Amino acid sequence: MSKRLMQWFYKFSWKKIAGISLFILTLAILPMAREAVLNPTRTRSEASLIHPTPQPITQEFETPKGLPKIFLVDHFFGKVGDAVLIHGENLGGLHQNSSVSLAGKKIEVNDLVSWTGSYIEFKVPQGANSGQMEINILGNKTTWPGMFFVTDENTQTELRLEKITVNEAKLTARYLQNGQELLLWLLVIGGEDKLTIAPEKGVGLTEQRNFKYPIGQIYEVKLKLDGNIRTLSNQELTGLLTVAKTGEFLVGIARGELSTARATLIPLQLHPLYVSF
Amino acid sequence: MNDEYEVGQNPAQPWKLVAGIKILVLVLVIGVAGGLFIWQRKTAQINTAQSTAGFTNLINLAANDTILTIPYQQTLYKHFGNAINPQIKIPVKTINGFKEMEFLIDSGAVVSALPQSLADELGADLTQLPRITIEGFAGQKTFAYRGDFVIKIGKEEVAIPVVFSENPDASKILGRIGFFDDFNIVFNAKTKSITISKKG
Numbered sequence: 224m225s226k227r228l229m230q231w232f233y234k235f236s237w238k239k240i241a242g243i244s245l246f247i248l249t250l251a252i253l254p255m256a257r258e259a260v261l262n263p264t265r266t267r268s269e270a271s272l273i274h275p276t277p278q279p280i281t282q283e284f285e286t287p288k289g290l291p292k293i294f295l296v297d298h299f300f301g302k303v304g305d306a307v308l309i310h311g312e313n314l315g316g317l318h319q320n321s322s323v324s325l326a327g328k329k330i331e332v333n334d335l336v337s338w339t340g341s342y343i344e345f346k347v348p349q350g351a352n353s354g355q356m357e358i359n360i361l362g363n364k365t366t367w368p369g370m371f372f373v374t375d376e377n378t379q380t381e382l383r384l385e386k387i388t389v390n391e392a393k394l395t396a397r398y399l400q401n402g403q404e405l406l407l408w409l410l411v412i413g414g415e416d417k418l419t420i421a422p423e424k425g426v427g428l429t430e431q432r433n434f435k436y437p438i439g440q441i442y443e444v445k446l447k448l449d450g451n452i453r454t455l456s457n458q459e460l461t462g463l464l465t466v467a468k469t470g471e472f473l474v475g476i477a478r479g480e481l482s483t484a485r486a487t488l489i490p491l492q493l494h495p496l497y498v499s500f
Numbered sequence: 501m502n503d504e505y506e507v508g509q510n511p512a513q514p515w516k517l518v519a520g521i522k523i524l525v526l527v528l529v530i531g532v533a534g535g536l537f538i539w540q541r542k543t544a545q546i547n548t549a550q551s552t553a554g555f556t557n558l559i560n561l562a563a564n565d566t567i568l569t570i571p572y573q574q575t576l577y578k579h580f581g582n583a584i585n586p587q588i589k590i591p592v593k594t595i596n597g598f599k600e601m602e603f604l605i606d607s608g609a610v611v612s613a614l615p616q617s618l619a620d621e622l623g624a625d626l627t628q629l630p631r632i633t634i635e636g637f638a639g640q641k642t643f644a645y646r647g648d649f650v651i652k653i654g655k656e657e658v659a660i661p662v663v664f665s666e667n668p669d670a671s672k673i674l675g676r677i678g679f680f681d682d683f684n685i686v687f688n689a690k691t692k693s694i695t696i697s698k699k700g
Contacts, residue, residue, distance in 0.1 A: 233516075235522060243526065248529060248536075254540050255536065305630060
């Protein structure tokens with residue numbers, strides 16, 4: 224830098240430097256100030272983000288008008304942490320004298336999500352075991368007849384209900400293992416029309432009955448599985464039955480129990496649970 | 501006046517140092533002002549929809565890395581007449597590469613949602629995903645599986661939390677978590693477009 228320029232700067236007073244600096248900074252800040260003025264007012268409290276409040280258990284206490292009933296445990300299987308809905312009536316609401324138990328173990332409040340007069344939602348607790356669901360509403364107990372399966376990465380047995388034509392869905396299975404008999408509840412939602420159940424070769428339909436629940440119509444079927452079906456199911460998805468309908472409605476599997484010759488149950492899961500066709 | 505003499509001959513005045521400090525101060529002030537100006541311009545660019553309705557402009561903006569602008573889609577409702585349909589087509593990562601899918605932008609939805617039937621195509625194993633319940637418009641509970649999916653906004657790939665709904669009639673929705681959290685979504689009535697830009 225030339226000596227003259229240095230000298231010029233030396234003689235340039237600090238007052239002038241301060242003035243020029245102020246002017247330059249003002250020029251730079253003006254557009255920011257304009258932006259800040261034009262910005263909409265912040266209406267959200269940051270405090271709520273810093274300290275989020277935990278979601279409370281949803282509840283609408285409805286005084287029971289009769290004995291509690293369980294219509295359905297939906298889904299009838301789940302991993303630890305999965306949501307489960309117990310549909311019923313006269314369930315009251317969250318109360319210190321009411322409880323839900325799985326395999327004899329009470330579901331703690333931390334694992335409860337909702338509790339109303341018609342349904343209870345909970346999350347499968349850590350360390351839960353497969354077993355029956357029981358509710359105790361103000362001292363009145365009732366148990367769902369089906370079995371709830373706690374599944375994990377070792378659960379191999381799987382059922383699938385998939386739409387194959389406009390009016391038909393097919394139930395397939397894999398890893399039936401030593402399962403001899405399969406009990407199923409086919410739930411029909413949103414229609415009164417008839418459902419026709421046709422077993423595949425190697426599957427015997429030993430029993431069928433229907434009954435109505437407020438949430439839909441249940442077709443209970445018992446299937447006898449022969450050795451070939453069991454062997455084949457260990458290699459690929461194997462057809463068990465075809466479900467045909469006459470109207471427009473939703474069909475799902477609401478309960479499934481695969482029993483061995485020694486009457487023990489094999490845990491199973493289902494994807495997808497409902498099919499619309 | 502002899503400047504050189506006056507300055508140079510006074511040993512008590514380290515004049516070169518003083519001149520240097522003055523220059524440094526001015527350079528610093530200019531630097532700070534310049535930085536503020538550039539930062540302000542950048543912020544304004546991100547937060548402002550720049551489109552002037554021309555479709556070419558919209559395409560140009562769409563090609564930008566950080567901004568995606570989509571023209572309004574309108575539906576003529578029997579009961580309400582003409583209304584904006586905040587639907588956008590964006591590429592979604594599937595097991596066979598990216599595929600365009602149409603989503604409804606829904607600030608009322610906590611999380612993005614997809615029908616369960618798309619899970620296989622997106623490479624999601626529902627048996628491994630946590631199962632939750634979600635509530636629909638009338639408080640009706642539906643089961644869903646919580647996972648993630650990848651979408652492309654402009655040229656950027658973004659992983660967004662999603663639930664795969666068991667409801668076979670579920671719509672494809674872009675909700676708040678991961679989308680409204682991380683992007684500015686501007687409904688610009690003047691340009692009749694939706695602008696998505698990265699959070700500043």
